Amino acid sequence: MTSNPYLPAMATIQEVIEETPTIKTFRVTLNNPQIKKDFNFGPGQVGQLSAFGIGEATFVINSPPTRMDYLQFSVMKTGEVTSMLHTLSAGDQIGVRAPLGNAFPYEDMKGKDIVFVGGGIGMAPLRTLLLFMLDNRKDYGKITLLYGARSPVDMAFSYELPEWLERDDLDTHLTIDAEFEGWEHNVGLIPNVLLDINPSPENCVAVTCGPPIMIKFTVQALAKLGFKDEQIYTTLEKRMKCGIGICGRCNIGTSYVCQDGPVYTYAQLKELPNEM
Amino acid sequence: MAQTKFIKKESLSAWLEELGQAHTVLAPRFEGDSIIFRPYDSEKGVFIDREATAPPKKAIFPQSETLLEYSQIKDMENLTKIAIDVKETIPTTTYVVFGGRPCDARGFTMFDRVYLDGDQVDVYYKARRENTCFITLTCEKGETTCFCNAVGSGPSDPDGSDLLITPVTDGYYIECVSTKGEGLLASSLLTDGSSMEGEATKYKQAADASMNEAPDFTGSPEKLLAVFDNGPFWEEMSDKCISCGACTYLCPTCYCFNITDEANGLKGTRIRSWDNCMSSMFTSEASGHNPRPAKANRLKNRVGHKFSYYPDIHGGVISCCGCGRCIKSCPVGVDIREMVKSAIAFVDPTAKEVPAEEPKAAPTEKPAPKETSVKAENTSAKAKKNKKSKKPASKKKGAK
Ligand SMILES: Cc1cc2nc3c(=O)[nH]c(=O)nc-3n(C[C@H](O)[C@H](O)[C@H](O)COP(=O)(O)OP(=O)(O)OC[C@H]3O[C@@H](n4cnc5c(N)ncnc54)[C@H](O)[C@@H]3O)c2cc1C
Ligand code: SF4
Numbered sequence: 001m002t003s004n005p006y007l008p009a010m011a012t013i014q015e016v017i018e019e020t021p022t023i024k025t026f027r028v029t030l031n032n033p034q035i036k037k038d039f040n041f042g043p044g045q046v047g048q049l050s051a052f053g054i055g056e057a058t059f060v061i062n063s064p065p066t067r068m069d070y071l072q073f074s075v076m077k078t079g080e081v082t083s084m085l086h087t088l089s090a091g092d093q094i095g096v097r098a099p100l101g102n103a104f105p106y107e108d109m110k111g112k113d114i115v116f117v118g119g120g121i122g123m124a125p126l127r128t129l130l131l132f133m134l135d136n137r138k139d140y141g142k143i144t145l146l147y148g149a150r151s152p153v154d155m156a157f158s159y160e161l162p163e164w165l166e167r168d169d170l171d172t173h174l175t176i177d178a179e180f181e182g183w184e185h186n187v188g189l190i191p192n193v194l195l196d197i198n199p200s201p202e203n204c205v206a207v208t209c210g211p212p213i214m215i216k217f218t219v220q221a222l223a224k225l226g227f228k229d230e231q232i233y234t235t236l237e238k239r240m241k242c243g244i245g246i247c248g249r250c251n252i253g254t255s256y257v258c259q260d261g262p263v264y265t266y267a268q269l270k271e272l273p274n275e276m
Numbered sequence: 277m278a279q280t281k282f283i284k285k286e287s288l289s290a291w292l293e294e295l296g297q298a299h300t301v302l303a304p305r306f307e308g309d310s311i312i313f314r315p316y317d318s319e320k321g322v323f324i325d326r327e328a329t330a331p332p333k334k335a336i337f338p339q340s341e342t343l344l345e346y347s348q349i350k351d352m353e354n355l356t357k358i359a360i361d362v363k364e365t366i367p368t369t370t371y372v373v374f375g376g377r378p379c380d381a382r383g384f385t386m387f388d389r390v391y392l393d394g395d396q397v398d399v400y401y402k403a404r405r406e407n408t409c410f411i412t413l414t415c416e417k418g419e420t421t422c423f424c425n426a427v428g429s430g431p432s433d434p435d436g437s438d439l440l441i442t443p444v445t446d447g448y449y450i451e452c453v454s455t456k457g458e459g460l461l462a463s464s465l466l467t468d469g470s471s472m473e474g475e476a477t478k479y480k481q482a483a484d485a486s487m488n489e490a491p492d493f494t495g496s497p498e499k500l501l502a503v504f505d506n507g508p509f510w511e512e513m514s515d516k517c518i519s520c521g522a523c524t525y526l527c528p529t530c531y532c533f534n535i536t537d538e539a540n541g542l543k544g545t546r547i548r549s550w551d552n553c554m555s556s557m558f559t560s561e562a563s564g565h566n567p568r569p570a571k572a573n574r575l576k577n578r579v580g581h582k583f584s585y586y587p588d589i590h591g592g593v594i595s596c597c598g599c600g601r602c603i604k605s606c607p608v609g610v611d612i613r614e615m616v617k618s619a620i621a622f623v624d625p626t627a628k629e630v631p632a633e634e635p636k637a638a639p640t641e642k643p644a645p646k647e648t649s650v651k652a653e654n655t656s657a658k659a660k661k662n663k664k665s666k667k668p669a670s671k672k673k674g675a676k
């Protein structure tokens with residue numbers, strides 16, 4: 001980042017992928033060779049993307065730091081900035097302030113089994129860590145992925161799923177909420193499917209992200225399986241502006257999600273004032 | 277020994293004119309019913325007999341300021357290709373703020389810990405802070421709404437100021453508080469002030485003695501957390517509040533802001549403007565979820581931030597400077613002192629007894645040995661901040 005933390009680095013969109021009717025993925029490269037060379041981040045860190053004239057919004061860098069050909073952001077259309085971003089195409093310019101926030105503690109996770117539980121756009125922050133671990137496969141134990149969406153068309157990263165299902169060093173489970181013609185995977189709510197998969201909490205960490213209601217029941221399911229609060233990681237999506245702990249927007253008590261988060265263990269969240 | 281000077285009362289306007297040649301001088305004067313800081317105008321004079329209605333916060337933290345200018349440049353060879361040029365707009369104007377009170381200057385020390393001492397430096401704030409000098413006036417006496425004496429400050433606290441001026445016979449005794457302040461002392465209108473020191477000290481003592489008894493905020497960080505989940509308590513506290521935000525806009529220590537873009541054809545600006553945590557929009561998320569849906573949640577955060585979270589992060593310093601503006605200006609009479617005292621009393625009805633632990637914010641002391649006590653606070657704040665390691669997921673909140 002430059003010495004002015006509010007000044008975005010300019011980047012060029014290389015490719016736009018239509019993931020679902022509401023999600024587009026942008027692969028971008030930083031224009032300035034020096035900034036590009038110096039850029040590094042940890043899986044889980046986020047960036048502020050600028051749609052000039054509209055404003056900024058926060059997205060996780062969902063490509064892993066092991067693949068630096070481009071930075072990938074997946075954007076769900078929800079409001080002004082995200083709608084403007086959805087109009088952009090390859091070759092267009094975009095502003096990037098990144099990396100912001102903390103990363104998953106991928107060092108501490110070495111040698112452990114990992115269970116990923118992602119719902120909807122919540123798969124984005126898991127993707128960066130998952131790919132990072134697959135690129136450093138020997139450092140981690142058994143890796144299980146449970147990814148759910150409302151229906152098959154709502155599933156982002158669908159073009160990667162065949163490879164993930166194929167790999168024998170990754171145990172992939174997909175689920176949708178209700179029966180759908182041609183769907184040959186699980187049908188059912190994520191927490192229930194998780195209970196069926198029945199991963200062992202022994203030397204294992206769970207990483208989950210998705211809509212608040214899904215996280216709530218997933219955490220309950222994990223607890224039922226014997227996971228302790230310290231073994232459960234999630235990422236929060238508070239409204240952010242500055243992204244650097246100054247503007248006062250994103251605090252939960254003493255914790256600033258833009259700096260101290262967005263990655264927290266469930267144990268850490270329990271210590272914070274109850275204001276999620 | 278810090279430099280001291282004297283200026284005759286009748287030379288004051290000439291001095292401000294002189295300062296105005298190199299800087300923009302902001303000084304309080306009446307506009308309608310309000311006392312507001314405005315660029316000094318010798319015709320309109322200054323009014324410094326009472327605390328100004330609004331603090332001089334704008335000098336360093338404008339209500340709205342441009343962060344970036346951008347322009348989209350069409351490629352004439354290929355009209356679909358648009359390059360974007362982005363420029364930062366670091367402010368360069370130098371200011372002298374004359375006639376603020378100790379609470380006004382101290383307010384910026386609360387900003388400093390967040391805007392300057394964190395992991396990232398706010399370059400806009402830094403430029404303005406470095407380009408602004410505060411000539412602060414010792415208060416004659418406390419108003420009923422003043423409680424600077426309860427938050428580690430007092431009516432002649434030099435913390436955050438560059439010069440401190442104290443009324444004495446026929447003029448003002450001037451103390452230099454910072455190196456920046458020294459730069460303002462070159463004027464031939466200023467004479468040696470050492471003979472006035474005794475009189476100034478008496479004036480300050482009388483000001484101290486005029487203060488209301490300081491409310492005891494001991495233990496506010498823990499007590500406010502203890503009462504966090506008590507919905508009925510906060511509903512009662514916020515019952516009258518109409519979420520107008522006057523308390524935040526007039527507060528010298530409220531530093532929250534919004535960032536927005538303003539487009540004008542192919543050009544535009546990114547601006548930051550004061551934001552107001554009492555508004556329901558402040559935390560509403562794109563999903564429609566809002567972690568602070570009710571005014572009770574929002575008032576709780578405002579009080580909690582100043583009397584619990586900030587002290588917890590910054591070595592015990594309460595981030596309210598006791599100016600009393602929120603109390604004076606609230607249309608429905610919400611009183612932050614009463615809320616904090618109620619929270620303390622609510623959790624621990626025996627709060628009047630001598631507390632077992634050391635008070636965290638050195639709150640009830642008179643401000644005499646200010647220099648050292650402020651330094652101590654600053655170092656411990658730094659130490660604590662540094663403890664907030666960058667590798668976060670493994671870290672617990674704060675370092676309690
Ligand atoms: C750490 C973090 C990581 C994130 N990662 C991603 C990611 O990888 N991918 C992704 O797609 N998103 C992600 N998000 C969410 C994303 O930042 C928001 O969706 C985005 O900021 C919305 O911006 P916008 O300008 O389009 O919305 P806005 O136009 O700002 O709309 C949202 C605002 O408008 C109002 N509003 C809009 N809709 C409603 C409603 N239904 N009810 C009430 N008020 C409403 C609210 O004031 C809300 O604040 C992340 C957020 C955070 C904090
Ligand atoms: S909270 Fe009220 S009394 Fe405290 S500094 Fe702000 S306006 Fe002044």
Ligand code: SF4
Nearest residue numbers: 517518520521523606
């Ligand atoms: S000034 Fe009073 S009514 Fe207005 S938001 Fe503040 S506490 Fe509420």
Ligand code: FES
Nearest residue numbers: 241243247248258
């Ligand atoms: S987004 Fe500004 S403080 Fe966190």
